[in-house]
Structures are given as structure tokens and as C-alpha cells.
Amino acid sequence: MSKSRAGHAAARTTLSPAASIALLLTLGAPVASASGAPVASASRAAAMATVAWRADQLEITVPASASLGSGVVGSTLSASLGTVTVVDSRGGVPPWTATVSATDFTTGGGSPAQTIAKANVAYWSGPSTASSGGGSRTAGQTTAAQMVSLSTPAIAFRGRKQAGFPSSTSWEPTLVVTIPPLAAAGLYTGVITHSVA
Numbered sequence: 001m002s003k004s005r006a007g008h009a010a011a012r013t014t015l016s017p018a019a020s021i022a023l024l025l026t027l028g029a030p031v032a033s034a035s036g037a038p039v040a041s042a043s044r045a046a047a048m049a050t051v052a053w054r055a056d057q058l059e060i061t062v063p064a065s066a067s068l069g070s071g072v073v074g075s076t077l078s079a080s081l082g083t084v085t086v087v088d089s090r091g092g093v094p095p096w097t098a099t100v101s102a103t104d105f106t107t108g109g110g111s112p113a114q115t116i117a118k119a120n121v122a123y124w125s126g127p128s129t130a131s132s133g134g135g136s137r138t139a140g141q142t143t144a145a146q147m148v149s150l151s152t153p154a155i156a157f158r159g160r161k162q163a164g165f166p167s168s169t170s171w172e173p174t175l176v177v178t179i180p181p182l183a184a185a186g187l188y189t190g191v192i193t194h195s196v197a
Contacts, residue, residue, distance in 0.1 A: 024067050024068065024187060024188070024189055025067075025068040025069070025070070025071070025077065025105055025116070025177065025187070025188040025189075025190070026069070026070035026071075026186075026187050026188070027070070027071060027072065027073065027107070027179060027183055027184070027185050027186055027187075027188060057087075057088070057089035057090055057166075058086075058087075058088050058089075058090055058096060058196055058197070059086070059087045059196075060084065060085070060086050060087075060098060060194050060195065060196040061084070061085050061087075062081070062082070062084050062192075062194055063081065063082030063083065063084075066079070066081050066082055067079070068175065068177060071177075071179055072179070073179055073180065073181050073182065073183045074179060074180075074181040075179050076176060076177065076178050076179070077176070077177045077179065078174060078175070078176045078177075079174065079175055080172055080173070080174055080175075081172070081173050081174070081175055081192065082172065083129065083130075083170050083171070083172050084098070084156070084157075084170065084171055084172070084173060084194055085130075085168055085169065085170040086098055086157065086159065086168065086169050086170075086196050087166065087167075087168045088133075088159070088161045088166060088167050088168070089166040090161070092163060093135070093160055093161060093162065093163045094160070094161070095158065095159065095160040096158070096159050096160070096161075096196055096197065097155060097157075097158050097196070097197060098140075098155070098156045098157040098158070098194055098195065098196045099153045099154065099155055099156060099194070099195050099196075099197075100123055100140075100150065100153065100154055100155075100156040100173070100192065100193070100194050100195075101150060101152075101153040101154075101192070101193050101195075102118040102121045102123075102150035102190060102191070102192050102193070103118060103190050103191045104116065104117050104118050104190060105118075105121070105177070105188040105189065105190035106188060106189065106190070107184065107186030107187055107188045107189070108184065108186055111184075113182055113183065113184045114183075114184045114186060116177065116179060116180060116183060116188060116190070117151075118149075118150050118151055118190070119149055119150075119151035120177060120178045120179070120180065121149070121150045121175060121176070121177050121190070122147040122148060122149050122150065122175070122176040122177075122178075123141070123147060123148055123150050123154060123156070123173055123174070123175055123176075123192075124140075124141035124142075124143065124144055124146055124147035124148070124173065124174050124176075125139045125140045125141050125142070125156045125157055125171050125173045126139065126141075126142065126143075126171055126172055126173060126174060127139050127142050127171065128157075128169055128170065128171055129170050129171055129172050130168075130169075130170040131167070131168060131169050131170065132166075132167060132168045133161060133162060133165045133166055133167030133168065134161070134162030134165055134167065135159060135160050135161040135162040135165075135167050136159060136160050137157065137158070137159045137169050138157065138158045138159070139157055139171065140154065140155040140156045140157055140158070144174070144176075147174075147176060150192075156171070156173065156194060157169060157171055175192065
């Protein structure tokens with residue numbers, strides 16, 4: 001049975017260790033600048049992090065907050081999610097796989113014009129940015145050219161620890177959001193969840 005600890009009051013039951021981060025994205029109504037190009041409004045972020053763990057000590061953590069910034073319809077936003085870390089203190093040399101999934105981003109009542117579908121959200125893990133302990137580590141997507149859509153869950157990272165030693169692996173993934181041309185202005189929220197098993 002898994003246990004959970006959360007940065008918010010809601011209880012969470014998981015089948016594997018998981019960590020979620022709520023992301024905010026601001027879309028402003030296009031305002032013409034002196035050059036005639038649209039200008040976006042600024043945004044602030046407040047987010048939650050949920051971390052669950054099992055008795056066999058396989059954990060994943062994500063940043064407590066993140067913001068994708070602001071943009072205008074028809075544009076693409078790219079932002080770092082901060083550091084994601086897997087810690088494996090299990091016995092033996094079991095492998096682990098970290099996966100990532102997303103919800104749709106919505107604002108207001110979540111009508112079609114107020115929704116940025118998760119199919120418009122792409123992810124790339126980048127290489128490992130820090131590690132400890134032996135074993136092997138393989139990035140899901142080393143470069144931006146390998147980014148994948150989050151319309152379905154995707155592999156973020158894989159690893160296998162060395163016998164007798166705990167290990168940790170960190171990476172700083174990037175999220176790329178394509179904003180539909182008919183998206184309504186507003187503050188959009190969505191959840192990116194990393195799980196490890």
C-alpha cells in the first residue's frame with residue numbers, strides 16, 4: 001500500500017510514487033504594440049506539489065511551483081519546469097521508469113475556447129543534470145528535437161541502480177505549449193504529473 005504526503009489539504013492515493021505540479025499560463029487579449037505586434041500580459045504562479053512514496057523507498061519529487069509565463073493566441077511558449085528527482089534506495093538492482101502526463105489547461109468554465117488541450121502540450125526531459133550512486137540512466141528525450149506530445153503519458157527517464165548503493169537522478173524538463181488561434185484570454189491552469197515505478 002502506498003502512502004502519500006502533499007503540499008495541499010487534499011488526500012491522494014497512488015499506485016506508484018507520483019508528484020504533481022499545477023502550472024499557470026496567462027493569455028492576454030492581443031494588444032497592439034508600437035510595431036503592431038501583439039503584446040502579452042504578465043503572470044504569476046502558485047502551485048502545489050504532491051509526493052507519494054512506498055515502503056521500498058522509490059521516490060520522485062518535483063518543484064513546489066512553476067509558471068509558463070504569458071503569451072498570445074497562435075504563439076508557442078517554452079518553459080523549464082525546474083528540477084525533477086528520482087531517489088532509489090531499494091535493495092538489489094531493480095530498474096525504474098519515470099513517466100509524465102498532463103491534463104488539459106483551462107480557464108473560466110472550460111469551454112472549447114477556454115481549453116488548451118493536452119495534445120498541444122509537448123515535453124522533453126533533457127539530459128541528467130545531477131546524479132549520485134552507480135547504475136545507468138537514460139533520458140526520455142535528450143534534445144528539443146525529440147520532444148513528445150503529452151496527449152498520452154510519455155517516458156521521461158529510465159534508470160537502474162547499482163547493487164548495494166542508493167542512487168538519485170535529476171533532470172530539468174521543458175514544457176512547450178502551442179496556444180490555439182481561437183483561445184480565449186484568461187489565466188489557464190493545468191497539472192503535469194511525474195510518476196515512477
